[in-house]
Amino acid sequence: MKFLALVISTFLILGLSSQLEARKRFYCLWSTKRTCSQNTPRCIRLQTGTNNNAATYTCKYYRSDCQYLLDSCKGETSFGLFGSSVNVQDYCVTNGIAIGGTGACT
Template sequence: MKFAALIISFVLIVVLTSQLEARLLLSNGNGFFCLWTSRKSCSKSSPRCLRVQTDATPTYTCKYYRNECQYLLDNCKGATVFGQLGTSVDVSTYCVMNNIGIGSTGICT
């Protein structure tokens, strides 16, 4: 009986905590709602490669995201030039073939 009460208490605490966190995120008007929904809906396994033109001549920089979650959060926040202006491109062609490590940026085609 004590074990069942412990499990019910634990579940109740988790539910209340997540609702409180959601209210805090939703009440702040700085894009946190977007972050909350992105985190809930993204794939945690698909990598992303984004490409940005860095100058007038066709020079590009690519950023290799470990997974789609990181990309969606960055895109939602617009925290970097990649989140604001990045164009999604093929991971193997633009990031892997240009020796750009996961989580880093580098020159790409």
């Protein structure tokens, strides 16, 4: 009987946690749609290490400001959490990073 109660409790907890994740995604979509640009690309730079006392960076090229804000709200990648916005032309385009991709940048 205790085992059955444990199994049922586990399924209830898993069900509730998946609903919370869905609510978080809905909140992120709702909050970012009101404040972002669908047409403005965003380049995010993140320090990924050091090489001979010089910092090395990786950039991520987001198709739009909305995609970056959604990533930032959900906190799914280190770019969304810790990256800093930089000039798209100088950092992403010049370094040959494709839209939606990541690559080394200065």
